[in-house]
Amino acid sequence: MMRAAFFFRTAVLLIPFFVSSILQSEASTSTISVRDFGAAGDGRSYDTRAIQSAIDACSGTCRISFPPGRYLTATIRLRSGVVLDIQDGATILGGTRIGDYPRRSDRWYVVLAEDASDVGITGGGAIDGQGPAFVERFDERKNVMVSWNLTGACLGDECRPRLVGFIGCRNVRVWNVTLNEPAYWCLHIVRSENTVIRDVSIYGNFTSPNNDGIDIEDSNNTIIERCRIDTGDDAICPKTYTGPLYNLTARDCWIRTKSSAIKLGSASFFDFKGILFDNITIVDSHRGLGFQIRDGGNVDDVTFSNIDIRTRYYDPSWWGRAEPIYVTTCPRDPSSREGSISNVRFINITAESENGMFLSGSQHGILSNLSFSNVDVTYKRWTEYEGGLVDYRPGCRGLVHHSMAGMMMENIKGLQIENVNMRWSDGRSQEWDNPLDFIPSTVNDISFFNFHSDLFIQPRRSTL
Numbered sequence: 001m002m003r004a005a006f007f008f009r010t011a012v013l014l015i016p017f018f019v020s021s022i023l024q025s026e027a028s029t030s031t032i033s034v035r036d037f038g039a040a041g042d043g044r045s046y047d048t049r050a051i052q053s054a055i056d057a058c059s060g061t062c063r064i065s066f067p068p069g070r071y072l073t074a075t076i077r078l079r080s081g082v083v084l085d086i087q088d089g090a091t092i093l094g095g096t097r098i099g100d101y102p103r104r105s106d107r108w109y110v111v112l113a114e115d116a117s118d119v120g121i122t123g124g125g126a127i128d129g130q131g132p133a134f135v136e137r138f139d140e141r142k143n144v145m146v147s148w149n150l151t152g153a154c155l156g157d158e159c160r161p162r163l164v165g166f167i168g169c170r171n172v173r174v175w176n177v178t179l180n181e182p183a184y185w186c187l188h189i190v191r192s193e194n195t196v197i198r199d200v201s202i203y204g205n206f207t208s209p210n211n212d213g214i215d216i217e218d219s220n221n222t223i224i225e226r227c228r229i230d231t232g233d234d235a236i237c238p239k240t241y242t243g244p245l246y247n248l249t250a251r252d253c254w255i256r257t258k259s260s261a262i263k264l265g266s267a268s269f270f271d272f273k274g275i276l277f278d279n280i281t282i283v284d285s286h287r288g289l290g291f292q293i294r295d296g297g298n299v300d301d302v303t304f305s306n307i308d309i310r311t312r313y314y315d316p317s318w319w320g321r322a323e324p325i326y327v328t329t330c331p332r333d334p335s336s337r338e339g340s341i342s343n344v345r346f347i348n349i350t351a352e353s354e355n356g357m358f359l360s361g362s363q364h365g366i367l368s369n370l371s372f373s374n375v376d377v378t379y380k381r382w383t384e385y386e387g388g389l390v391d392y393r394p395g396c397r398g399l400v401h402h403s404m405a406g407m408m409m410e411n412i413k414g415l416q417i418e419n420v421n422m423r424w425s426d427g428r429s430q431e432w433d434n435p436l437d438f439i440p441s442t443v444n445d446i447s448f449f450n451f452h453s454d455l456f457i458q459p460r461r462s463t464l
């Protein structure tokens with residue numbers, strides 16, 4: 001009785017509160033133009049102070065509007081309730097000097113939201129990181145990029161600002177906006193909850209390394225849909241550094257990349273669970289669907305459905321060897337833990353590819369319960385790049401010479417193959433060795449149902 005009464009009262013209290021909070025946010029959204037705070041939008045003078053003042057003037061929920069123009073800026077910080085409304089014809093340009101960014105290199109973003117809720121970016125305009133200004137030496141194989149490591153702020157050659165970051169946020173919306181030419185990663189979601197990324201176009205230079213599209217890190221409940229990503233490095237890349245990643249859905253996207261179109265890892269210190277990729281078109285990429293679990297995290301419950309993949313070789317200075325599907329738990333180095341990958345489904349996949357599928361568990365990081373159903377792969381060589389190499393990078397065993405197979409398998413328990421069709425283009429078929437290549441005594445519990453492998457004969461026009 002007590003309990004029933006308590007629930008009744010709570011419900012009565014909650015409903016009016018919920019309705020009024022929705023009405024309030026609809027009614028009280030104010031629009032603030034950065035022009036009213038003195039932004040010039042001429043692409044030459046810094047508008048940082050004007051933009052930040054407009055954001056800081058917001059109380060409650062606001063649209064911070066950018067009329068057409070080019071707004072050069074140092075790092076700007078969003079707050080709870082703020083949505084940047086970058087209008088069609090407006091571009092936010094990231095500064096190219098180290099002084100334009102905060103002291104801590106892990107906060108180097110052009111647009112940054114931290115510990116904020118109900119924040120976002122929209123409007124049909126663009127944010128541009130001026131990536132070409134960070135090219136130290138142009139190289140058609142792979143550009144050498146500027147590194148700000150000499151300041152001691154960070155190490156190595158991945159020491160450049162990212163474009164847009166949401167760190168520790170809730171209810172993030174990024175929709176109808178173009179993100180161009182990041183110096184380093186493009187859109188970075190970190191330790192956040194409830195994120196929707198929709199109708200976003202990403203363009204990163206095809207010759208610049210580390211131009212990742214969307215990196216989702218240690219975050220729960222993320223939706224990515226109707227995005228177009230054309231970039232040099234990994235396009236959609238879930239990672240775990242400080243905590244697990246649960247519930248990610250990406251659908252209705254188009255991707256081209258010189259690295260992996262979809263890649264879990266390589267940072268993989270915690271678990272990944274509940275992930276769906278559906279209706280995705282991948283063209284001219286160095287790798288299609290990939291897992292690079294290197295650091296001991298466990299992956300469970302991942303589905304790839306209705307995916308069309310076209311993979312090809314590019315220069316070996318980029319990771320990837322044209323694999324349409326690539327799954328590995330090989331530890332980064334001998335001291336790394338071995339993570340596992342279980343319950344992964346590939347359903348309704350078509351691929352045209354210059355290399356085979358690669359399924360490689362490790363001794364203590366077994367791949368379990370992989371299933372392939374309705375998978376149709378055409379194997380065909382059309383570039384002149386060298387085949388016959390297995391790519392375990394980063395770390396692990398590096399590049400290893402190995403025969404070419406339609407599907408290479410090691411350290412697997414539970415592999416179900418149903419309605420899988422391998423077709424071999426007649427042109428350079430002598431370059432392939434086996435449809436299926438098992439590393440003996442490491443693959444158990446396999447079932448084949450309706451598996452087919454055959455030469456693919458190009459339909460010829462009648463000569464009559």
Ligand SMILES: *[C@@H]1O[C@H](CO)[C@@H](O)[C@H](O)[C@H]1NC(C)=O
Binds near residue numbers: 087088176
């Ligand atoms: C994106 O924004 C532009 C400019 O405001 C608008 O015309 C267009 O309809 C929007 N597109 C979508 C998909 O929301």
Ligand SMILES: *[C@@H]1O[C@H](CO)[C@@H](O)[C@H](O)[C@H]1NC(C)=O
Binds near residue numbers: 207
């Ligand atoms: C890619 O960057 C190079 C400079 O490194 C630049 O010359 C080129 O125009 C960029 N490509 C595109 C398509 O923007």
Ligand SMILES: *[C@@H]1O[C@H](CO)[C@@H](O)[C@H](O)[C@H]1NC(C)=O
Binds near residue numbers: 147149154155156157
């Ligand atoms: C900085 O990065 C450059 C370019 O990759 C590299 O050659 C150099 O060794 C790095 N220096 C430091 C101190 O990390």
Ligand SMILES: *[C@@H]1O[C@H](CO)[C@@H](O)[C@H](O)[C@H]1NC(C)=O
Binds near residue numbers: 192
């Ligand atoms: C995501 O959910 C897991 C499991 O409930 C939790 O441990 C983790 O803290 C959550 N992460 C965030 C960023 O809320």
Ligand SMILES: *[C@@H]1O[C@H](CO)[C@@H](O)[C@H](O)[C@H]1NC(C)=O
Binds near residue numbers: 246
């Ligand atoms: C993941 O989604 C499931 C199903 O919608 C939900 O029950 C679960 O709470 C979510 N996990 C997290 C960590 O939010």
Ligand SMILES: *[C@@H]1O[C@H](CO)[C@@H](O)[C@H](O)[C@H]1NC(C)=O
Binds near residue numbers: 280
């Ligand atoms: C699949 O995604 C494309 C966009 O890449 C979209 O045009 C198409 O309508 C989607 N198909 C379905 C069945 O949702």
Ligand SMILES: *[C@@H]1O[C@H](CO)[C@@H](O)[C@H](O)[C@H]1NC(C)=O
Binds near residue numbers: 305306347348374
């Ligand atoms: C796979 O394709 C079939 C035929 O197009 C369709 O009926 C089925 O729903 C698809 N399965 C998934 C999981 O999308």
Ligand SMILES: *[C@@H]1O[C@H](CO)[C@@H](O)[C@H](O)[C@H]1NC(C)=O
Binds near residue numbers: 368369414
């Ligand atoms: C593999 O699938 C079987 C049967 O559904 C299940 O019992 C087992 O727990 C699964 N293995 C893992 C590691 O999830």
